[in-house]
Amino acid sequence: MIHRIASVSIVLAWCLTSSTLAGEDDAAAAERGRIALTLQGYLKPAWKDSTYRNVSRLWGNEKVPADLSDAGYAEVFSRRYGLHPAPYPNDGLPMGLRRGNGPDGSKTGIQIDCMVCHGGSIGGTSYVGIGNSTLDLTSLLQEMTQAEGRRLPPSLFVLNSVRGPVNAGMISAVLLALRNPDLSFRAFPLLLGARLPEMDTPPWWRLGRKSTMYYDGRTDARSVRTNMQFLMGEKTLKQFQELEPTFRDIQAYLKSLKPPKYPFSIDAAKSGRGEQVFAKNCVKCHGTYGPDGKYPNKIIELKVVGTDPARALGLSDRLVAHYNTTWFAADHPSDETMVGYQAPPLDGLWATAPFLHNGSIPTLKALLQSSLRPKKFKRAANTDFAHFDQREVGWKVEVIDDSAPSEKPQSFVESRSTYDTSRFGLGNGGHTYGDKLTDDERSDLIEYLKTL
Template structure:
């Protein structure tokens, strides 16, 4: 029983992310009025290369519902926003107790890992379900941080492979499928069977959150949120990966997710995490008033300070390099902070387009997905969520950027040094997934260059959606400028 119970460990929650986009075509040089004059000046200005014009569009702000941060933290870590799960006794038999208790919780929750929560199902059965910390908490340099996106989770396996054996074990343990325990477990089983084969990633450390959302929406009525075993639309097995962004950035954002499709009410978006286990919209309506508290807590999280020594003089040299090359998209920092909330077109940013194209390429699935959120329960009412797909990616805020490796929307670049120098990015690379294996010189993870894909811990940038191209804006910097800029980024 213990062996089989381990097979259904679900370390998956739909994340809050960030993104951007715009309708854009080609670079346009800035016209030089001097070169258009029929008669040159006696002492003409030196000829310079035309300026590259970034194709940008500002994301408008929306009014958000803000509640109590302390209550939001309690609900996130111990609340009942999930409705179905593994009976508590079976979970403890399968995994044993975990007393690390990094969240300092009480009761049953003090005995299980931070990524799970013990709650009472509607029928009174004590169950264990995954919580938001599964994807939105992690360790760096052995320090646990709520709000730091998990970059160690392993989604390279099909979580439904052994769900039949798990179900058999639970049925035997509690006397069959007529038991209250089975009733409390059954929707969790259905959710895992649906998402398991369709959310398998090519490498450890990336997240299939977008795909999880699509699969679960395909199995639910958009208005009642009731589950159907036969999906309304067929979703392919292809998985386009995402990075898990830091929660402390959301306070500056006007749109959620890397492709910026999440607009208007952020609180409604959080309820997407409950689609795995809820019975119908009754549960969604029950937890909706709690979500302003969750947003207040997320807004309260501050970026972590760089924990190692910095060279103050070198950082001062890097500040003007940043202001000259990075402020336009990533914003300014210090006494006067301003974040522009800009969408950057695929033409301008040049990074892997697959994630953005998921939502802008005409298809039956896309039409269903956007309609599901915009015209169903999630999109209606005075506090509706809007999914607006415009293409492209966002230039995120850089608060605490030192802690958020790997980089880009798909985690394809291990260090900031390589973000600033595209020629140094390897095609294949592996890392240890040890939180202390941090590269203080290049700001990111230490890694090994590979000549091919060795195993699931090798990042293969040749796979669709895993590319590390684009963002070549630092390529023209000198080595000295990059070194100074890296030092300045430690201070953000």
């Protein structure tokens, strides 16, 4: 079970900046990193090859014809679990799954790789590095395990209560609790006291601008080792050391990623006015953009930003202290002081909905006008542009009114799509800076944000 947990997101936060590479060396390292990330697996298989097809027997009313083509099956499998086509060679499997590395080096069995969380699509195009806003990781892990006739392990924490967010932080905390400072395995886990919530996956293309990483900004972005911690289900210290150069190349690749451009028309006059609104209200925290853009890398106190505090408060002092005794933190220890949340760069903002670190706000309009934020809603079924709101910039959602419950039968996807802001870590409060703007200023600002 440990290696299966570790597979959830091999490199959840490869938020790194290159410190020694330059010019052609950068390009060569990035290309090596692209190959290492997209064409190579690093964990043992979690399931047999046959399980990929056999799991459909658990899908109840969603009958799958036995003679369905591989491409057709990949489509229905992806729709159920919120996966996307791979924009690289992947044996016909959805992005996030790959043929495993067998003990003898053979490509047998199925494993999860980092793109299950860090690979998604928007408007029918898949991207490495865009957060997967439709993923239902709990259902994927549970049903693939059940399809092999194995018992489900006890649930130690909520992995995800709704499609999109994932609790990768607790995966890391559990794996770390099973290691001693020298990274030898423990028979019994340490009681580290972490309590982290599920969160949306941030885009990798922002990482090159940051000097600290993770939502709380407590880790130096130059660290390669911290991003290897999701391999703790299997790897020894020696294996980690051998893999570090490969992960350094992956760092260069992630730093090279760029966001997709906004694909619809932009009103130049509104955008120009919006840039002035942005300069007056947003630059201090989120920086400037364009060829000479500068990012301030500011960590904002919880009492100032006011967003759901569960992620910032969830790292216990014991967990941070234990992490800092290990090889992972030898070069770049984590900051032992919690301040709040890092105001992120906004490159490619339009493609990162829903917004805030927990994905609790469907559109930029609602982010900038807090009275519009729904308390309970169904997230979009997929990331096709049919569900994209060009005016408010974000996803069209169905607001749920508990006082008038619907009797309409729900599909499996619909039953797993309800976002409830009253749940632990999923609150949609805070970041109310846009409330003071006029309607025209807010509209102009949204138009400018499309250009980033």
